[in-house]
Amino acid sequence: MNITSTSTGSPENKNFGFWAGLSLSRKLLLAFGVLFVLAVIIAIVTLQGLNRYRTSYEEAITQGMEIAQCVRSLEVNLLQARRDEKNFLLRWREEGFDTAYANYVTYSQGKFP
Secondary structure, eight states: OOOOOOTTTSHHHHHHGGGGGSOHHHHHHHHHHHHHHHHHHHHHHHHHHHHHHHHHHHHHHHHHHHHHHHHHHHHHHHHHHHHHHHHHHHHHHHHOHHHHHHHHOOOOOOOOO
């Protein structure tokens, strides 16, 4: 009984298709090439995510600064209103109601975004 084994006819080689006919150096080159392409894709996706994160962070900082400015403006307006209220209550009897009202009762014209 003569058993001849060829590299292309064995059942193991049929399962691997074109991969079985490649030399070891070609297999390694192909495998590392695929890994390199995957690494590049992951790097691109990561950089895009980082840029979106940075943009969102900068927008949040900008909005926070705008809100802080609005809060400071509101505090100033409230302190002015409180000061006018106290002045009105202290002086309305001396100056008269209409005069004190005209001098100390003001409406805030502050603008908020």
